[in-house]
Amino acid sequence: xxxxxxxxxxxxxxxxxxxxxxxxxxxxxxxxxxxxxxxxxxxxxxxxxxxxxxxxxxxxxxxxxxxxxxxxxxxxxxxxxxxxxxxxxxxxxxxxxxxxxxxxxxxxxxxxxxxxxxxxxxxxxxxxxxxxxxxxxxxxxxxxxxxxxxxxxxxxxxxxxxxxxxxxxxxxxxxxxxxxxxxxxxxxxxxxxxxxxxxxxxxxxxxxxxxxxxxxxxxxxxxxxxxxxxxxxxxxxxxxxxxxxxxxxxxxxxxxxxxxxxxxxxxxxxxxxxxxxxxxxxxxxxxxxxxxxxxxxxxxxxxxxxxxxxxxxxxxxxxxxxxxxxxxxxxxxxxxxxxxxxxxxxxxxxxxxxxxxxxxxxxxxxxxxxxxxxxxxxxxxxxxxxxxxxxxxxxxxxxxxxxxxxxx
Numbered sequence: 001x002x003x004x005x006x007x008x009x010x011x012x013x014x015x016x017x018x019x020x021x022x023x024x025x026x027x028x029x030x031x032x033x034x035x036x037x038x039x040x041x042x043x044x045x046x047x048x049x050x051x052x053x054x055x056x057x058x059x060x061x062x063x064x065x066x067x068x069x070x071x072x073x074x075x076x077x078x079x080x081x082x083x084x085x086x087x088x089x090x091x092x093x094x095x096x097x098x099x100x101x102x103x104x105x106x107x108x109x110x111x112x113x114x115x116x117x118x119x120x121x122x123x124x125x126x127x128x129x130x131x132x133x134x135x136x137x138x139x140x141x142x143x144x145x146x147x148x149x150x151x152x153x154x155x156x157x158x159x160x161x162x163x164x165x166x167x168x169x170x171x172x173x174x175x176x177x178x179x180x181x182x183x184x185x186x187x188x189x190x191x192x193x194x195x196x197x198x199x200x201x202x203x204x205x206x207x208x209x210x211x212x213x214x215x216x217x218x219x220x221x222x223x224x225x226x227x228x229x230x231x232x233x234x235x236x237x238x239x240x241x242x243x244x245x246x247x248x249x250x251x252x253x254x255x256x257x258x259x260x261x262x263x264x265x266x267x268x269x270x271x272x273x274x275x276x277x278x279x280x281x282x283x284x285x286x287x288x289x290x291x292x293x294x295x296x297x298x299x300x301x302x303x304x305x306x307x308x309x310x311x312x313x314x315x316x317x318x319x320x321x322x323x324x325x326x327x328x329x330x331x332x333x334x335x336x337x338x339x340x341x342x343x344x345x346x347x348x349x350x351x352x353x354x355x356x357x358x359x360x361x362x363x364x365x366x367x368x369x370x371x372x373x374x375x376x377x378x379x380x381x382x383x384x385x386x387x388x389x390x391x392x393x394x395x396x397x398x399x400x401x402x403x404x405x406x407x408x
Contacts, residue, residue, distance in 0.1 A: 059212040060362075061380040062117050062126075063187070064264045066207040068095040072264020072383060074113050081109035081193065091131040091170050091205035099144070100135070100191035100201035108195035113204070114188040116151070118359075121182035123211040128159075128175045128187070130207040134166025138200030142193050146173070149186040156185060165200065177209075210378070258282040258367065258375055260294055260343075262360045262382025267350055269387065273306070275347050276360060276382050278329070281340045288336025290370035293329070296346060296382075297361040300324040303384070307347030313337055319344060336370045348384065357385035 064073030068085055074097065076083040083099045090096040099111040119126050134144055145161040159175050187209065191202050263277040278296060283289050292314075298305065305327050308319035317331030327346060350356070360382035367377045 059210045059378050060120070061259075061261075061378050062119070062209040062211055063115060063207060064381060064383050066209070066380070067093055068097060068205060068207075069093045070261075070263065072266070072385070074115055077110065077112040077114075079110045079112065080107050081111040081191075083111050083113045083189075086203070089133060089170075089203055091133070091203075093205070096203050096205035097189070097207075098201060098203055099189060100138075101193050101199035102135075102201045106193060106195050106197070106199050109193050111191045111193075112188065114149075114186050116184065116186045116357075117209060118184045119177065119181045120211045123178065123181045123213065125212045126177045126181055126209070127212075128177055128207075128209050129172060131170050131172050131205045132166075133168065133170045133203040133205075134162070135199075135201045136165050136168040137198040138165040139194070139197035140164045141196070142191075142198075142200035144191045144200065144202045145189075146175075147188045147190065148177075148180070149188050151184050151186070153186070156180075156183075165198070166202070170205075181211075258287060258289070258377035259380060260292075260362055260364055260367070260377060261380035262296060262346070262362050264383040264385070266385050266387045267353065267356060271350065271353075273347065273349055274384055275307075275345050276384065277342050278344045278346055278362075278382075279340065279342050280337065282377075283337045283339055283341075285338050287375055288333075288338045288369055289367060289375065290333055290336050291366055291368040291372070292331050292333075292337075292343070293364075293366040294343075294379075295363040295365060296327040296329075297363060298325060298327070298348070299355075299358050302350070302352050302355045302358045304349040304351055305346065306349050307345075309345045309347075311341055311343050313341050317343070330365075334370065350384070353386060357383055359383055 065071065066073070068074075068090075074085075081101045083097060085095050086098045087095055097113050099113060101107065101109065101111070132144075140163055143161055143163045144166075146159040147155060148157040148159065150156045157180075160173065189202075189204060191200055193199055259279075259281045261279050261281065263279070265274055265276050267274050278294075280289065280292070304324075305321045308321055308327060308329070310317045310319055310329075310331075314331035314333045314337070317329065320328040329344060331343075346360075362379040362381055364377060364379050367375050369375055
C-alpha cells in the first residue's frame with residue numbers, strides 16, 4: 001500500500017509539472033502547483049507547501065566562487081606580488097587563494113583579492129566567514145587585513161588587521177555584517193610586505209558571505225573572539241555612526257549541503273552572446289532532488305535572455321524566458337536527482353557591454369525530495385563581466401582596487 005501511495009504521489013507530481021507550461025507566467029503558478037502536489041488534504045505536515053515555506057527561509061550565498069572550485073568572481077590587483085589561485089595548501093576542495101610573497105626575493109608589495117557585492121536590504125542576518133592560513137614567517141611591519149570598501153573605493157570598515165607572522169595553521173574567521181544591509185561594498189583581502197626581513201604569505205579558502213531571512217537565522221558557533229583591535233588605514237575616511245570597525249562575530253549560517261549556483265563568465269571584446277551554466281551540486285542518494293523551482297534574475301537593460309537548453313535528467317523541466325529580467329525554471333524528477341548536474345545552459349545577448357560586470361541573482365523557490373519533504377539548500381549568484389582589451393583603462397574589469405590603498 002505504501003508503495004502504491006508513493007507511486008501515486010509521483011504521478012501527481014508529473015501531472016502537476018505538465019501544468020507549468022500554462023502557469024509559468026501566471027501569479028497562481030505555485031499555489032496551483034502545491035495543490036496538485038499535495039492534494040486538497042492540507043493536514044499533511046510534509047507537503048510541498050511546507051517545503052517551500054522553509055526553502056524561502058533559506059540562506060543565500062552572496063559571493064561568486066567563494067570555495068575557489070570554479071572560475072570567476074575574484075579579481076587580483078597587478079602588484080609586484082599579485083595574488084593567485086593555487087592548489088596547495090587548501091582547506092577543502094582543490095584550490096585556495098594565495099596572497100603575499102611565497103618565495104623569491106622580498107619586495108615592498110601589496111597582494112590583493114577582492115569582489116564587489118550588494119548586501120540585501122531585507123536580510124535578517126548577514127555573516128562573513130572564511131578560512132585563512134597565515135605563514136609562520138613575516139616581521140612586525142608586515143600585515144594581513146580584511147577591509148570593506150565603498151563602491152568609490154574609500155574604506156568603509158576594517159574588519160581585521162594582523163601584524164607579523166601567523167601560525168601556519170588553518171583557522172576560521174567570522175564577522176557579522178548585518179548592520180550594513182542594503183549597501184554595496186567591495187570585500188577586499190590584502191597582504192602587505194615591507195620589503196625587509198622575512199616575507200609574509202596568507203592563504204584563503206571557503207570564503208562565504210551568507211544572507212539569511214528571519215526563519216533561517218544563523219546559528220551561534222564557538223568561534224574564538226578576535227582580541228586584536230583593528231585599525232583603519234592611515235588615510236582612511238573617519239568612520240561615522242554605524243561604521244565602527246568590528247572585530248568579532250559569533251554566528252554563522254548553516255545552509256544545507258545542496259547548492260544551486262549560476263556560473264561566472266567573461267565576455268570578450270565584440271562578443272554579443274554568452275552562455276552561463278546553472279548547476280545543482282550536493283545531491284546524493286540520501287538527499288536526492290525530486291522537485292526544483294528556481295528563478296534567475298538579471299538586469300534586462302544590460303542582458304536579454306535568448307536560450308535555455310535543459311538537462312534531460314529530469315522527467316520534465318520547463319524554462320520560461322517570456323518575462324524580461326527573470327528566467328523561471330521548474331521541474332520534477334520522479335526517481336530523484338542523486339548527483340551533481342548542469343540544470344540548464346542560460347543564453348544571454350549582451351545589450352550594453354559598457355555596463356558590465358552584471359550580476360545574475362539566483363532565487364530558490366522550492367526544492368524537495370521525491371516524497372515532497374523539504375531539502376536544505378543554498379544558492380550562489382553568477383556574474384557576467386568584461387575581458388578588457390590591453391591598455392583600456394576605462395574598462396571596469398581593469399579597475400585595480402589595490403591602487404587607492406597603495407596610495408593611502
